[in-house]
Amino acid sequence: MKNVFEFITNKRDYTLHFQNAEYTKNDFECFYSHEDVMGKEVEFLPGIFYKFELKRSVLLKNIVAVLCLYNGESQLIKLLPKILNEKFGKRIITIQFKNIRDSYSFFIDQEKVYGNEKKFQGKDEAKFQYEYEYVKEEPEYLEIPTERILFPCRTGGEGTRCSLKGVFREEGIFTTCTYENHYIFFDEYEMHCLTANSEEVRNICKMCNNCMKTIELMKEGRFIGPTKGNDSDCLTVGEYDGIYIIENGNHRACCAKAFGISLVKAKIHKYRRTEELRKEPEVIKGIDNQKVLDSFYRVFDGKGISRTVVNKYLETDGTDVGLIKLLKVI
Template sequence: MNNVFKFITNKKDYTLHFQNVEYTKNVFERFYLHDVMGKEVEFLPGIFYKFDLKNSFLLKSLLSVLCLYNGGSQLIRILPKVLNEKFGKRIITIQFKNIRDSYSFFIDQEKVYENKKKFQGKDEAKFQYEYEYVKGEPEYLEIPTEKMLFPCRTGGEGTRCSLKGVFRDEGIFTTSTYGDYYMFFDEYEMHCLTAYSEEVRAICKMCNNCMKTIELMKAGRFIGPTKGNDSDCLTVEEYDGRYIIENGNHRACCAKAFGIRLVEAKIHKYRSTGELCQEPEVIKGVDNQKMLDSFYMVFDEKGISRLIVNQYLETDGTDIGLIKLLKVI
């Protein structure tokens, strides 16, 4: 798919959805500095654009005459700008060089470009339909860990979650309330990564609490929940054979990352209502400059040039590639 678009903005409306944030034509044009007309500007990580202004022969002639009288009056000084805005053709060229993030670009409300993040396991957490709770006694069963989704929250860090502590220190772990900050990893993505990278699991191995839990599980000495004695047990919600962790995130994460095939759990069942889930609403009013700055700040602090970062965004884009570039592992 073509990743470069060039069109006259006087006649077209356009919108970009990036990390669930909406950026409109007005946001782009307010951000652009008129004194760099014709030069490429980076709007968001790996997304570049530039404006060119083209005038008719008649308008060029009129503007050249007005320039001769530039100091004549306030009206004459502002008239060229007014004429350019009214009759000049503003041409935008926008180029997408970011294959890391998920985003969509629309021209006149038609989606003309889309990139989906290269992340294994991320789509597992998406549900197509709404669900409702099935009333009744919970079940106590042994369930396959491969059918459990990775945790969205584990609480704490350091001795409780070494991975979260390391990612936070590196500036690449962000909570869901990230605001104007670029989101490198949410917690779900961070834990998914452990299943696909031995190098990331090496960080987990530094956590004594997690390694002790894994040792007990592998030896069959981990005490699972039993009816009437399920305090602080591994509890899950079942959705058509998939399990979302309700309690016991650390144990579930350990089991999934280190190959524990089966775990005992208390199960609350949910059933599909048949109604489609609503698409998440895009956020408005997020400052693209702040998001751009927060992205590059992480690399600047490690002395990694923007040229190298842009090469990563355009040619690699993977989460493993990111943490290797940052020398997290």
């Protein structure tokens, strides 16, 4: 699929969905109008570039030229060239997508013409198509394979509780959903998925004494899991068609998954699938693309990494592991 689109915008609508935010034709044109960038390539969002050009007939060019000779005569004459250009000039936009890291979709006249899905460990497993309901029965207490447990979506705390979150926050690459005008490098689920693919990230985890003690006990078989009637320090999961989502014990499950503990004891609540399809998350409107763009490059500027290098990463690598190596987090 081609990654460059050129079309006349006068009578066509277009929309970009980027990291669950919506940017409309008006957002693009307002961004362009703030600067004198006619005919120049502009980066609208990380790795997404566009260029506006105005094509005018010979007659329109001559009329505008004459009006410009008298643009000091009145306020109306000053505005007429702009009005005529908007009304009769052909506004041509060229949009080029050079970002293979992020999830986004581009629509022209409500038809999706381009899209990219961010790829990382565990993403497909985490996306459930249907809704589920709780099965009201006694929970089971079993040993379950850690490979069937999804990574944590939230662990709480940082520092001694989660060194990984503390380091990522300090580096400016851990973002919560409350920061709407910021670029999202990692949500918590993605951050923990990365531990399965990067020895550099596991080295961060090794700095956490609490986590390493837990791993040591698990490997030696001395970690006592829950038993019926004794739920203290309990790893609790919900079972969804054979996949387990952590309900309590995020740190313990994360340690087991990241450091190769194949089986863990857990208290299991069962959920069954309904026929109701899960709703897609609604896109957020009114997000400032300039603030998103600035927050993205601020992380690299602080480390002296040029935008040329960053753009090359977005276009040719785009992986989370590649990002960690580029930023030299460790």
